[in-house]
Amino acid sequence: MSIKYENLDTLKAFKELRAVETSVDLKEELTRERILRYSAPAGGGLTYNYAAKAVNDEIVGILQKLSDEQQLVAKYKEVLNGEFINTGENRKVLHHLTRGQLGSDVTFEDKNLRDFYVEQQNRIREFSSKVHKGEIKGSTGKQLDTVVQIGIGGSDLGPRAMYLALENIYDVEMEGHFISNVDPDDANAVLGRLNFETTLFVLVSKSGTTQETLANRNFVLEKTRQAHIHGFNPSKHMVAVTSETSPLAGSDEYLDSFYMDDFIGGRYSSTSAVGGVVLSLAFGSEVFDQFLAGANDADRAALELDLRKNAALMDAMIGVYERNILGYGQTAVLPYSQALSRFPAHLQQMDMESNGKSVNRRGEPLNYQTGPVIFGEPGTNGQHSFYQLLHQGTDIVPLQFIGFKDSQIPFDLDYEGSTSQQKLKANLVAQIVAFAKGKEDKNSNKNFAGQRPSSLIYGLQLTARSLGALLAHFENKVLFQGFVWNVNSFDQEGVQLGKVLAKQVLAGGDAMDEALKAFSDLLEI
Numbered sequence: 001m002s003i004k005y006e007n008l009d010t011l012k013a014f015k016e017l018r019a020v021e022t023s024v025d026l027k028e029e030l031t032r033e034r035i036l037r038y039s040a041p042a043g044g045g046l047t048y049n050y051a052a053k054a055v056n057d058e059i060v061g062i063l064q065k066l067s068d069e070q071q072l073v074a075k076y077k078e079v080l081n082g083e084f085i086n087t088g089e090n091r092k093v094l095h096h097l098t099r100g101q102l103g104s105d106v107t108f109e110d111k112n113l114r115d116f117y118v119e120q121q122n123r124i125r126e127f128s129s130k131v132h133k134g135e136i137k138g139s140t141g142k143q144l145d146t147v148v149q150i151g152i153g154g155s156d157l158g159p160r161a162m163y164l165a166l167e168n169i170y171d172v173e174m175e176g177h178f179i180s181n182v183d184p185d186d187a188n189a190v191l192g193r194l195n196f197e198t199t200l201f202v203l204v205s206k207s208g209t210t211q212e213t214l215a216n217r218n219f220v221l222e223k224t225r226q227a228h229i230h231g232f233n234p235s236k237h238m239v240a241v242t243s244e245t246s247p248l249a250g251s252d253e254y255l256d257s258f259y260m261d262d263f264i265g266g267r268y269s270s271t272s273a274v275g276g277v278v279l280s281l282a283f284g285s286e287v288f289d290q291f292l293a294g295a296n297d298a299d300r301a302a303l304e305l306d307l308r309k310n311a312a313l314m315d316a317m318i319g320v321y322e323r324n325i326l327g328y329g330q331t332a333v334l335p336y337s338q339a340l341s342r343f344p345a346h347l348q349q350m351d352m353e354s355n356g357k358s359v360n361r362r363g364e365p366l367n368y369q370t371g372p373v374i375f376g377e378p379g380t381n382g383q384h385s386f387y388q389l390l391h392q393g394t395d396i397v398p399l400q401f402i403g404f405k406d407s408q409i410p411f412d413l414d415y416e417g418s419t420s421q422q423k424l425k426a427n428l429v430a431q432i433v434a435f436a437k438g439k440e441d442k443n444s445n446k447n448f449a450g451q452r453p454s455s456l457i458y459g460l461q462l463t464a465r466s467l468g469a470l471l472a473h474f475e476n477k478v479l480f481q482g483f484v485w486n487v488n489s490f491d492q493e494g495v496q497l498g499k500v501l502a503k504q505v506l507a508g509g510d511a512m513d514e515a516l517k518a519f520s521d522l523l524e525i
């Protein structure tokens with residue numbers, strides 16, 4: 001089958017979607033029968049439920065035609081088979097290959113890349129096991145019991161979100177910390193809590209050139225020097241994770257180095273060495289293996305052509321319907337799990353850096369909307385914060401709820417006839433129904449219009465496996481949406497300008513004088 005990359009507005013099925021006259025009244029149509037019928041398997045034991053989305057069988061039928069016409073699953077297979085999908089940078093897109101091989105052998109310059117990723121995983125397994133067993137110790141002879149990742153963006157958000165998601169449920173072999181911001185308060189605050197003799201730093205930068213990360217590396221090294229610890233050797237307390245082509249690669253300034261490559265985008269790197277080193281050191285490599293298995297399960301589920309059986313595809317297509325037909329510009333991610341506290345922040349980067357584009361894969365301007373603004377917070381905290389706008393504001397914001405039957409930590413307390421976990425789940429379902437059905441009140445201030453769509457990803461418990469599947473679900477959703485919109489989801493030129501200007505500001509370049517003057521004028525209140 002020949003693959004064609006076409007703009008959304010040229011597709012027959014999109015025109016059909018635009019012409020749909022029926023709409024779904026969630027106030028009437030959200031029934032128990034619909035809740036049971038509108039679910040799709042997401043892999044890793046997760047289910048995606050879309051009963052509270054404003055779609056019906058007719059709309060889903062057209063979304064299926066759109067998915068087929070835009071060859072979404074075929075394009076996903078192209079990714080899996082190692083085609084050069086990232087046209088902006090002329091690169092393959094291989095994060096799926098870090099967690100299993102679902103397509104043909106992928107080679108580059110005679111190197112089998114699945115073998116390369118597995119080799120790195122084995123090296124990480126061996127290294128973390130030696131650290132845990134005390135076969136690798138700190139330079140002053142002490143057991144290493146703390147791991148600190150230094151990195152930013154994709155070299156921070158995913159691994160940090162995953163660490164926080166797992167720290168309650170698995171034995172923590174090494175306590176994890178993260179330094180990302182170039183704000184010196186970040187590094188100072190983390191470093192102030194550490195015993196350097198028992199700490200291993202993981203310096204993570206795919207490019208090896210990110211200014212904030214290199215500044216933080218030097219900050220850390222200087223602070224360890226200033227501690228004047230007898231016999232302390234900083235190079236025995238830092239490993240590097242980078243791509244083989246980066247300036248950091250092969251340096252002997254580090255105890256060891258682990259590699260990913262240019263075919264793994266930063267925001268898709270949690271399942272590569274970028275997430276692998278810190279998570280294996282923190283929890284053991286068996287936990288990281290389960291995380292990879294969950295992600296692989298979701299990747300396999302995303303191969304299904306029928307979107308009713310493919311959660312990532314259904315989620316993507318409903319998102320397109322909401323963005324391009326209903327005109328909704330934001331999506332809120334609302335995990336009813338405190339352990340997922342940084343997951344929305346990770347999705348912000350993954351989704352917005354991928355699909356925040358206004359030209360197509362050929363660089364031509366688009367005249368339809370692409371990726372939405374993503375934000376979110378765990379429930380029930382968010383309920384006491386921004387849900388007011390979600391319920392009664394002038395904008396309709398589609399919602400992505402995430403929930404689990406059981407908590408991660410077994411202890412719970414009955415208060416007023418229910419446990420905390422029961423209260424959490426009751427709030428979750430109450431919100432879904434309240435957003436959909438609203439409540440009429442003669443007092444307009446107390447009236448809830450309803451008809452506010454949401455979906456739910458639900459599982460038994462947040463474990464390494466379900467977390468891997470959850471991560472991969474969203475990665476694949478974003479990938480499918482990028483193909484629908486015909487954008488290149490795998491470069492991020494939009495972040496370059498600010499980086500270049502910041503460097504010019506620091507260098508005092510003439511080009512920036514006017515901007516600096518205007519800015520300082522502004523501050524002269």
Ligand SMILES: O=P(O)(O)OC[C@H]1O[C@](O)(CO)[C@@H](O)[C@@H]1O
Pocket residue numbers: 152153154155204205206207208209210213266267353492495
């Ligand atoms: O891992 P690196 O190369 O330091 O990059 C960090 C982050 O910076 C970005 O390039 C954006 O500034 C992200 O895409 C990336 O995840």
